[in-house]
Amino acid sequence: FPRQQRGRRLCLADFHRAEDSGEVDTVALQVVTVGSRIGEETARLFAADAYRDYxxxxxxxxxxxxALAEYWHARVRREWGIGGADPAGLDGMLRTEYQ
Incomplete structure (x- = not known):
């Protein structure tokens, strides 16, 4: 995990416990997709000059x-016991007011 190029030059490892702390730490990584069929169809529409449909x-x-990414993000936070501090509205979500 590379460090940021500016500012405090943080990286993911800066947010986890040291190995000698005796505590297990975890990180959740996710990749979401709606599938390759959507990409094929949007490419077909673009090639057919159907720009509005595309x-x-x-x-x-x-x-x-x-939406799928947000669903899994919320589920992981709930399973880790930190979901209760989720933002109440869209503004808080967009400002990533999560623990």
């Missing part, structure tokens, strides 16, 4: 992937 389907697929 943009609508592409936008929908991006929003579905974001």
């Amino acid at each position: 943009l609508e389907l592409h936008g929908l697929s991006v929003q579905l992937a974001e």
